[in-house]
Amino acid sequence: MEILELMRSEIILTTGILLLLIAKVGDAKWSNQTMMTVVNIGLFGLLALGFLTEANGSVFGDMFTTNNLLRLEKNVLTLGTLIISMQAGSWLQKHEHATEFYLLLLTTLLGMFLMLSAGNLLMFYLGLEMSTLPIAALANFDLKKRRSSEAALKMILSSAFASGILLFGISWIYGTTGSISFENLPALLTGSPLQLFAIILLIAGFGFKISAVPFHLWTADVYEGAPMPVTSYLSVVSKGAVLFVFVSVLFKVFGSLSSVWYAVIVTLAIATMLIGNLFALRQQQIKGFLAFSSISQIGFILVAISGGTEQSTTATIFFVIVYLFSNLAAFGVAGLISQATGMENMDDYKGLRQSNPILAWMMALALFSLAGVPPMAGFFGKFFLIMAGAGKGNWLFIIFAALNMIIAMAYYLRLVRLMFMDQTDTPIQKITIPFQPRLALFLCAAGILLTGVFSGAYEYIYSLVR
Amino acid sequence: MNLLLLLLIPALTGLAIGFFPAKQSRLLALTGSGIQFGLCLFLLNNFLQQPDATLSGALLFQNDFVWYRALNIHLHTGIDGISLSMVLLTAFVVLAGVLVSWNIQKMSKEFFILLMLLSAGAYGFFISLDLFAMFFFLEIAVIPKFLLIGIWGSGKKEYSATKLALMLMGASALLFVGLLGLYMNQNGAESFSMIALAANPAPLAVQKFFFPFAFIGFGVFTALFPFHTWVPDGHSSAPTAGSMFLAGISMKLGGYGCLRVATYLMPDAAHYYAPWIILLAAIAILYGAFATMMQTDLKYINAFSSVSHCGFVLLGIGVLTKTGIAGAVIQMVSHGLMTALFFAMIGMVYERTHTRDISKMGGLLKAIPFISTLFVMVALCSLGLPGFSGFVAEMMVFIGAWENTNTLYRIATLAATASIVVTAVYILNAVGKVIMGPVKKESFMQLKDAAWYERSAALLLIAGILLIGLAPFLITNLIEPGTQSIMDKITIITK
Amino acid sequence: MNYLQEILVISTALFFIGIYGLLTRRNIIAILMSVELMLNSVNINFVAFNKYLFPNSLDGIFFTIFIITIAAAEEAIAIAIVINLYRNHNSVDIESTTLLKF
Amino acid sequence: MNYAQYIPLLLVLPLLSFAVLGIWGRKHLKNTSGILGTLVLLLLSIVAVSVAGHYFFVAEKLNDGYQSILALNIPWLTFGYKNLSIDMGLLLDPISAMMLVVITVVSLMVHVFSLGYMKGEERYPTYFAFLSLFTFSMLGLVLSANIFQMYIFWELVGVSSYLLIGFYFTKPTAVAAAKKAFIVTRFADLGFLIGILMLGIQAGTFDFLTLIERLTNPESEAFISMQAAGFLGISAITWALCLVFVGGAGKSAMFPLHIWLPDAMEGPTPVSALIHAATMVVAGVFLVARLFPIFHFNPTALNLVTWTGALSALFAAIIACTQTDIKRVLAYSTMSQIGYMMFALGVSGYGGEAGLGYTASLFHLFTHAFFKSLLFLGAGVIIHAIHSNDVKDMGGLRHALPVTHICFLIACLAIAGVPPLSGFFSKEEILLAAWQDNPAIYAIGLFTAGLTAFYMFRLYFLIFWNKPNTKPIHKEGSLWMKLPLIFLAAVSIVAGFIPFSQLVTSDQKPFWSSFHLLFSIAPLAMVILGIFMAYRLFKTPGEKAAALALRMGRLYQAASHKFYVDEVYLFVTRNIIYKMIGKPAARFDKQIVDGGVNGLGNGTRVFSEKIKGLQNGRIQWYLLVFLGGILLLSIVFIGINKI
């Protein structure tokens, strides 16, 4: 019964998915609204459960491990999913496939859980695919929109290619070590060129998921085309999950080869920050803008990852939390506006402050947090990221990272400028915010304002990482 | 006394403004900043009663919270005479700023909240003894500035606001590298604590590498040539209170940082880079003055002259003598009060005449005597007339600079001294065109003189200016122990 | 006597042939076919390694089995998307799916 | 009670008066402010005169000499260097005591005169407030115990002068004149300041007495270091003294820093009498006299003083002959007389008889203050009467303005140096001192004396004789305006008999100056010649003057255009400072500094636009980049090392 105890969240999640399936197949006559509320309550229960559980250990050989850190990471993902689900309300309400939406969404969440807990490359791969393929389907959920299909197509093709590359890399690792287990691998790694090649392939596979440059090109297109909730899920939850795994795999499994991957990560970080920023600078569309902004954020995370220390892990996890709140706040506002008016261009946000002060300030809060301005949590997040990266003493790199924050600031301020300073005769009309999105926004705001100023979150993560 | 009160009150005021209706905002803001003002005076009183205050440069009222234990980041606060004088300056300017903004109509709630946030940032910055906290508070102040200019400003406000925010952000980025360098290269435990860093400075090579980052980073805030270009645009586009805060407090953050962080924590590098600092400062002083001469917009005049005046701060720091450093501190306080008042007066003039072009005004002394008189007074202060604070500060910097016998320093000092003439030229030109001369428009005679809130703001600031100008020993005695302990650091290292 | 290296050459060649197809074909379905080639090559790798180098465990074999399964799922979703796209757009030419760019 | 305790009153009273009148004057003391200010001044003069009297005749004569007493010394601003500090002190010695009398008496007279002259002005209270401020600053200046304190009051005097010149602030010329006066003197003060910095920091003190003690002692450390250090082959002390003198020359309107003085006549006439004739403009002389022991040790600096003084005296006198604005003539005359005082100091030795020049200079300062302020006040009455400054509008006014006429004549005689009026004695001593030291200077002085007589009587005849051009609009005015004239005329007559060498000497020890009757012949002859020429040319209307002017040709043209100094200044400021420094600086700021930042921003933007092709929407291109990225990374990071 160890399994029941350790895999409690996963089992509940699976049960939930199956219940949804039964409800769909049984043609249950409940409205979308009811179902959403039920799912949200369920997700909240899952989150609460995650905080209440304490058990640590492994089952299925080494295929499934769990401990407090992993549970925290899962909770973060659950929280993200919960917020997105709350925000998705207005989009989903009229959707004829709401049940399937949740079915797929929860499957990806389950996939992420399995991926996080994976003890070997096989489970990792399965989890990764499980958290990717349904999203591709989700991206197509604006069924009658060509943009949506196109996004889904780009997503599935890129991810197929990326998983091909990843598998190719895994096969070489398997070939040179004879093991796929994370536990055994470190001892078997020799650092032969073939292994290094495999690691680079692996990093590329990860890089694709977290959209590091040059593996990022799918990101913006997919974000723009996919429905808003899917985009925010992609950019926050799915990325977060892969980041968690990336950090732990890179440090724990390939830690001994850090001298090799350090250079690779630094290169990726530089390219990612620069390209992300430069492209974000010229975006006209809110989703594309957020896509590139998230790419540049990944660049900063890579700075921390290059450090290769416990601080790096802590900073990364912390930043993912901060980023979750900030980005979801931004997506939440954008989603509300998009739903109410269909406007997704940045120029449409002109004069938003006049008509919708709450939305404008929420967006500003989110943007400032993303830009790394105190007292928002983003400031702390970015500070710690770069601090973690500075441990290596590669100061030119750190200077480059610091300078990139200026460009980042430029485009975040541009949107603030549009919302607050530019005047227009036809601002977006007054939008009423339903209860659930309002609650979600409030959650995000609280997260943005409190996570950094109070050090509890960081300290807690650090205690777990150590 | 717990220094965190200084942060608490603006924060609470901001919150209260948020919860009460917009009509009450200004009253709440006034109450909050009034209480804060009283608190600062109370703090001064308490400070002077401490036996340590006047004897040693010890940091008093220390309060050390562990903020991020894992990273050895603390919220460590404490003050000495230097920081106290900056805190007092902030209290003066904030109170005056709130008074001047009494009649703000547009989004008054947000306006006052941002003002409070900005002031909280400044207070926090000045009382912090931990570099992280300092950086945190420094950055807090950036966005309110951006919004204040962009929303309530005039002219090409968006451009100016963006430029200001980006340049300050760039400065922060450099600064960030400098601070991290200090943190990482600390002997023993990594730490942001200024006390620990000062006790145990980094090796010379490290200092040499990181000093420029820290110094330029802070320098941009205080209009270090050639990174001053945000100053004229930012100041001229900002609303009155915004300009007052920008020039009165915000630029001082940089000067204080240059002194407290760059010079104090990296004394060897400070000596190494001193000629460059002096060169840049002298250029800024003269160049700023000459550039001012060509301006016709009142706010530009004051903004460019701020570049020139802030050059004195850097010069004082750069010469690395006790008098020079004391002069720099006094210049910060003096310039803060003076330029805040100047902007306040310009704002009042602008509100009435709806122009800031000096060639379109004239004879205001006849129409609005109170404002004009104060205008003339602050102008005279700006040109360094004895009796006003500017004179004291400039003279201290000159003497401090002249103490150093190096020829380069002397030439730079001479160049800087020459600015007193150029300053006189542009200031008197402005006064002559705006305040004196024939009354340009009939309508000027109908203008109303200052209302009570404007009067009290102006009198508050001029009182500060006159206090320093007439009794400079008050402030020199206050900061003397602080400068002495900085000097000890600097000289011991070199010997 | 074994042919490990020869098998690896075949698999690698297959992998890159797959990539070539992926990069050059304009019909989306043809691209999906190329993806299958890539995955097959990886399968060959796993099987060969398992058989010749690490016969004690079944990791490689199982990896292959799961890859095949997932490939099927992936293919299914991809084809569903293609069909949807075709309905919306009346084309399966990859060059025409450039609505989203910059 | 020691009388020295009253000295601080000398500063406190006018400051109080300034504050009270300045703050409440406009509203509450609209009409009483004049009386109030005058009463304060009366009190002040009583204190000053009694303090001076006490000092000279009762208290401080010890060992055959006057002692300098420090009535007060409070540290004001201390520096962390060589115990350097700026103190606020009150130093009483013969020259400051003498100046106290001059300042308070003239100021009182001006106050009284202003009661009548300024009546009905809109800013009547402000005017008296400013006068109080000026009196305060000037008294502070002469009582300063250290050089930095002096600099402080020096600036304050400058600003009060600025405020008073610009009193009629709606008149553009007044504003411009005020500005010019301030800026030119500020420019000179720059030199003063640098000089102070050099002196103070090298000597380790700003205090006058210590400074003099250290810098006149060839063994002291300060002296040696200042002699040793140098720049461009000139020792530091010479530089310092010359720079300090530049400050003095600026305030005292010495050539070539004199250009502000004639323009300063835009201010109300009583102000000109007080500031630009009697008190402020002699501050430079006072400064040199104050530091005389140090100057005396430095021939180079002293030579500079001498020649500047002599040139200015001659130069101004020539210009004065050609001007037609009554106040301008007086202004140039002031400049010329101050030139006298200056070169008298320059030719003076130190101690005893050798210090005759020093005594003569200050004697002239003393007498000049009275007759020159008398002249200005008289001019004030005239201007008041006919509402014009130009002598061409005057003429034949002796009947309309009888009291003024007599007083003006007395003053003219005094300034021309006709015995036994005061000017004669002081000028005689100056010429004697020059004769003893340097014949060239003496020659200039002598010639200038003749010119002085000429232009003064030219003025006198043109105003009071000649043909009447305008009918006086006003009468001579109230008693308030006449009383000061009469008083000052009386003083001008008798002041010459004060035994100055008993009171004010270079080493503060009295000596008996001898009076040479024979020596007076040459100057007297020159004076008589001058008066005679003026009489011939200007007593009656005619073409003689114009004809003479024509005959003088270029010289006359140049002189009437003030030798084009203003134009040179204008050229320098407009074309060099504005066009070659100011504008390029502004342009540099706009284009390079500002442009640099904008360029950086735009560059980034343009660059980001250029690379947008990367995101071209083609999935195969994306994957190709993906693959390329992997290959590049692999080849760079594995290939190079391992294969």
Added chain:
Amino acid sequence: METSKIIFYLLGGFILGMALMAVTEKKIFRAAIWLLFTLIGVAGLYFWMSLEFIAAVQIIVYVGGIVVLIIFSVFLTHQAEEDMPKTNIVRKLAAGLSVLLGAAFTIRLFLTNDFSLSPVEFDSEVSRIGEAMLQTGPGGFLLPFEAVSMLLLAAMVGCIVIAIRPDKPDKAEKENNDPLTDRREKNLLNTENNYS
């Protein structure tokens, strides 16, 4: 051994040849057939390695499932008989070059790598696989098996939602009628002077 070798090379040649045909064939339907042969070739290779179970899975899933799916979709999209549009030659060259480079690089890497062959003979009993698949302990693969089932479930649901759609697409969503696109193009023109 000789026969085995010959068979191996034949198989290898067949696989690569068919694969090349599959990625260069102009007609999509034929390409699908070449793919089918490739997959069968791979299955043959597994047979050659005496891994019958994998070979069987290969044939069942790929040949029986995936290729059929592909052929269906080819018919659904009405492309079977037409020539596929030609690809830009530059693209082909770039792809070809990078692919060649990648292949050469990889091959060079593993040829220099020292693989130590195991002396133990691989036991290819199918029961071994079956047992492992249902074991929960170390060496067992029950968890991935279950996980994959969830994934397949999700994939199925996803496919159903996306592919099965009764109603016709909206006319408004057809190609160049996208309102967002129009505005975006306009904005792109404006970006040059957007910074002021």
